[in-house]
Amino acid sequence: MGKVLIIGAGGVATVAAFKVAKNRDVFTDIMIASRTKEKCDAIVKAIGDESIKTAKVDADNIDELTALFDSFRPDIVMNLALPYQDLTIMEACLKSHVNYLDTANYEPRDEAHFEYSWQWAYKKRFEDAGLTAILGCGFDPGVSGIYTAYAAKHHFDEIHYLDIVDCNAGNHHKAFATNFNPEINIREITQKGLYYKDGNWIETEPLSVHQPITYPNIGPRESYLMHHEELESLVKNFPTIKQARFWMTFGQQYLTYLDVIQNIGMSRIDEIVYEAPAADNSGRMEKVKIVPLQFLKAVLPNPQDLGANYEGETSIGCRIRGVKDGKERTYYVYNNCSHQEAYKETGMQGVSYTTGVPAMLGARMFMLGLWRKPGVWNVEDFDPDPFMAELNKQGLPWHEVFDGDLEL
Ligand code: NDP
Numbered sequence: 529m530g531k532v533l534i535i536g537a538g539g540v541a542t543v544a545a546f547k548v549a550k551n552r553d554v555f556t557d558i559m560i561a562s563r564t565k566e567k568c569d570a571i572v573k574a575i576g577d578e579s580i581k582t583a584k585v586d587a588d589n590i591d592e593l594t595a596l597f598d599s600f601r602p603d604i605v606m607n608l609a610l611p612y613q614d615l616t617i618m619e620a621c622l623k624s625h626v627n628y629l630d631t632a633n634y635e636p637r638d639e640a641h642f643e644y645s646w647q648w649a650y651k652k653r654f655e656d657a658g659l660t661a662i663l664g665c666g667f668d669p670g671v672s673g674i675y676t677a678y679a680a681k682h683h684f685d686e687i688h689y690l691d692i693v694d695c696n697a698g699n700h701h702k703a704f705a706t707n708f709n710p711e712i713n714i715r716e717i718t719q720k721g722l723y724y725k726d727g728n729w730i731e732t733e734p735l736s737v738h739q740p741i742t743y744p745n746i747g748p749r750e751s752y753l754m755h756h757e758e759l760e761s762l763v764k765n766f767p768t769i770k771q772a773r774f775w776m777t778f779g780q781q782y783l784t785y786l787d788v789i790q791n792i793g794m795s796r797i798d799e800i801v802y803e804a805p806a807a808d809n810s811g812r813m814e815k816v817k818i819v820p821l822q823f824l825k826a827v828l829p830n831p832q833d834l835g836a837n838y839e840g841e842t843s844i845g846c847r848i849r850g851v852k853d854g855k856e857r858t859y860y861v862y863n864n865c866s867h868q869e870a871y872k873e874t875g876m877q878g879v880s881y882t883t884g885v886p887a888m889l890g891a892r893m894f895m896l897g898l899w900r901k902p903g904v905w906n907v908e909d910f911d912p913d914p915f916m917a918e919l920n921k922q923g924l925p926w927h928e929v930f931d932g933d934l935e936l
Pocket residue numbers: 535536537538539540541561562563564567585586587588608609610611613631632664665666667668669670707708709710712831832879882883
């Protein structure tokens with residue numbers, strides 16, 4: 529039992545706050561803090577629990593964070609802001625002696641680059657402080673790693689091939705929109721692909737490798753090989769893995785828009801100089817610096833507003849081939865999540881829901897003392913069993929298929 533501080537007030541934070549508020553047996557005091565306090569207040573209003581506190585904080589600023597942590601004294605901070613803030617929040621956690629959880633690995637603003645090295649570098653400091661840091665506790669990363677750990681614990685002596693398959697078969701009736709923060713999302717999918725094979729990392733041109741994969745209750749969807757951060761920790765934690773890949777579905781229209789966005793330079797993350805009306809309303813023009821992708825985010829639909837008209841389901845799972853008792857076997861474990869059901873419960877669509885629920889569950893595991901060990905850990909470093917049991921009770925039930933055709 530203890531106090532939780534949620535940082536961020538976007539789609540994922542909203543779902544996590546709804547779920548935290550439903551788990552009062554472990555979360556005794558709740559605070560939501562973000563850059564825009566009004567957004568935190570709106571979440572409290574939507575939940576209808578006036579005991580939830582709110583605050584304004586700039587999570588890029590370690591001093592502001594420590595002042596907030598020292599006044600609220602949370603047991604754990606759930607970082608549901610953006611990956612840019614991971615390191616400042618981890619620093620503040622060390623200064624104020626608070627445990628940490630996030631859903632996405634640190635990214636420097638000026639380089640779209642995904643790897644855990646920056647956060648793993650904090651391991652000794654968290655260990656020495658007796659603090660737990662839980663990294664990547666959304667769905668993917670997050671449940672994808674927990675599924676793999678569960679498979680390794682119960683169904684395999686050795687895992688050899690791992691394919692994480694992520695399908696969003698929903699329709700939000702917009703010409704183009706992203707399902708979570710557009711800046712972070714477009715940075716991710718315009719990256720080169722990367723997968724692991726026989727001890728090496730193999731790079732592919734962005735979205736150049738693809739094939740249809742059949743998803744339960746959905747059918748075949750073209751799926752694209754991408755780099756995804758959990759591959760890095762999973763091949764390290766399960767060294768018998770010979771090949772690990774990540775696949776995500778995209779519709780043709782989405783890819784056409786993405787192509788245009790890239791070709792006209794709107795996915796650039798470097799600063800450009802732009803002439804804009806001066807902020808003092810004098811009518812004078814002045815030169816300002818903008819990042820094209822951040823500008824694009826400002827004009828794209830807000831992922832939080834997609835829920836009302838979102839139909840269809842997501843389907844995310846792990847397809848695994850390996851050996852048990854000397855025999856080869858396959859195993860597929862997955863969850864399907866309905867956008868409409870997610871919206872009815874939290875006002876947010878399925879992608880925010882499938883991220884916010886595991887984030888809450890990670891914090892719940894921590895509060896219950898089940899996932900608590902000093903250091904910096906990925907989710908598969910913890911016992912998957914209590915988490916898997918809670919997924920079934922808290923909105924993300926999972927299903928298993930043994931010895932089926934993995935298609936991959
Ligand atoms: P949003 O853009 O909707 O929300 C981000 C929130 O963080 C906003 O409320 C924003 O404030 C706040 N914020 C940004 N910068 C700061 C700052 N400097 N100080 C304080 N608050 C700040 O994003 P999502 O909710 O869609 O995504 C949240 C996180 O979840 C991201 O890191 C994303 O990568 C991750 N994610 C993980 C997934 C997984 O499966 N593991 C899947 C999907 C997302 P403001 O409202 O003022 O802009």
